Amino acid sequence: MSARLLDGKALGAEVRARAGEAAKTLPGQVGLAVVLVGEDPASQVYVRNKHREAEAAGLLSFVHRLPADTPEADVVALVERLNADEAVDGILVQMPLPEGIDALRVIAAIDPDKDVDGLTETNAGRLLLGRRGLVPCTPQGSMLLAGLALPDLTGKTAVVVGRSILVGKPLALLLQAANATVTMAHSRTKDLGAVCRTADVLCAAVGRPGLLTAEHVKPGAVVIDVGINRVDAPEKGEGKTKLVGDVAPEAAEVAGWMTPVPGGVGPMTIACLLRNTVLAAARRRGLEDPRGL
């Protein structure tokens, strides 16, 4: 048997369209500011994509590009300017930041109500406490994809491999909030295979190509592959690369549902960024969360 595909490209397009529709119902235009420091090639591609998709959804997108040697204080000063800018509803500082800049200090400067990445201590705390806030985009996108396969997670077991602040930890909290019984596994987990095989929903967020194989998957399980790893692809020609996940493709022989890489969680991340920006915009205008978002 082969797993059914959880198509992040298709669902992402729907989420982006809904965000665009909701944005139209708000007074004034919704604005997203993206800050890119340095010239990391992958970050440049991501930032271009975010800019293009924000504009396609009818949002205003402001991209601020700063040289890699910008002092931390100047990055913080820009964030503070964006906090005060009425035209800006959401602020995203692209990671990783160049060496010498303390990402935590930059994140701490972001107004939590404009923190569309959900990275500030305030939003992490709101998520932990089950209060309304802004939820990190990749975990949110992972939940939406899992929901295509299992609309109700009540009584299901979920295993999250990886405990990063950006994905693993918030994803485990979201699964738990959705009534799943959650195990958080990581590089030091003993007998990872046995732990993973307990999962109705198996989420891989480690950043190690092919770490999970068919042997880690319970037959019929929902597999959410958050890994985005660029690896050499000599079969495509000299010097060529390709994107692969943390889950080996043959796991699809055992899984019931699986997200592809590319085309799975990645496109959902950008879609949820637009969604968060529209949510932040509505709340900043003192309005209810738009319905159908």
Ligand SMILES: Nc1nc(=O)c2c([nH]1)NC[C@@H]1CN(c3ccc(C(=O)N[C@@H](CCC(=O)O)C(=O)O)cc3)C=[N+]21
């Ligand atoms: N402050 C911050 N917030 C982020 O959300 C953030 C970040 N920094 N730094 C880098 C990571 C990575 N990330 C991705 C988003 C979309 C795709 C995506 O759309 N991927 C496509 C393929 C794109 C390609 O071909 O390279 C896919 O999986 O189908 C991938 C990765 C967001 N990140």
